[in-house]
Amino acid sequence: MKLTIESMTYGADGLAHADNGKAVFVQGAVAGDTVEAEVVQDGKSFMRARTTEILEPSPNRIQPPCTFVGICGGCSWGNLSRTAQLAAKEQNLRSTLERIGKFAPELADELVQPICHTKDDWGYRNKIELEPTVVNGRVRLGMHGVDPSKIVTVDMCPLFDKRFPKALKSVVGALNYLSGSHDLGLERVGIRASRRTKALEVALWTPTGSFPRSQVSRVLADAAHPTSIVRVMSKGEKKARRVSKVEMLAGEGSWTENIAEDQ
Missing domain, CATH: 2.40.50.140 (Nucleic acid-binding proteins)
Incomplete structure (x- = not known):
């Protein structure tokens, strides 16, 4: 056609x-x-x-x-x-x-007023979310594909804040390394960045229960140098999970952004 x-x-x-x-x-x-x-x-x-x-x-x-x-x-x-x-x-x-x-x-x-937009065509997005899959016993992280049933493994994203060009690859590499010796139970991984405050946070969604806090904090800190690492614990049925607790693993324990300034 x-x-x-x-x-x-x-x-x-x-x-x-x-x-x-x-x-x-x-x-x-x-x-x-x-x-x-x-x-x-x-x-x-x-x-x-x-x-x-x-x-x-x-x-x-x-x-x-x-x-x-x-x-x-x-x-x-x-x-x-x-x-x-x-x-x-x-x-x-x-x-x-x-x-x-x-x-x-x-x-x-x-x-309808003119759209307020960033100056840059690429490198402006402040958030990435990654979905874990297990391949040959190791965790692989990727993004949902155009086909939502598929996870696309990536190690860079030109849309993500250009101040942190290596953040995605560093986080993916660190968690892949950790998964070789620990069951992290990852449900989702979030990375947030701000070009204004220079904040970089890694958020790990996991079930409640035991977790290798010190090892995860150390490896992620060495790899990506985030200002904050948090663990978001959830519970309940998979389709209706709810956050039960947010735990600070390292750094500030929160992500900050300035708004209504230069785009």
Whole structure:
């Protein structure tokens, strides 16, 4: 099926329309692309499709600095220029106000102000969350893929704060090393950074119970030099786990950020 992508939707897909007028949500394409796509779901009111070939690339399509764009789910619009991304977000907001909120177009124009955005196209995100998997008895950490059933192992993220370019690799390496001799019981790992306060926190989500606190603190401190290491303990059923306690393992025990200053 040959399609021309008209706009970006909420999430990763581009929006096109089939010859019969049915909306098609297309994975792997950006606004302005003309693509060959394979239908993966044909519903009553819409279809979902996957790009198999880019026939004519959009003038707003870019070559991103991350090789995992389109595989990792962390930057689903990474192939689209920043200017086009901002325009798409603004248009999505206007569309939501008009279609769902029933606002008149004139009122939507009045309400929607220019987007406040960072100066940098990349290297501005202050948070990374990693999901653990066990491979050959060792913990591997990665990000959820575009396919949510898959975990993509990475050791860098160009979107993460550029003041801490080695933080992700250091944390992943340290926890992989520790997993060789300890059962950490990791459920999730968070890394937060601030270019303004220079704070760097590593948060480890685990069940309640015994934990090699001193070894984890020492190895993470030597590898990543964080200002804070905390353990977030949770309990309950997997789909409804709740935080029972937050334990400071090293450093300040919290992460700080300044807001409403330079973007």
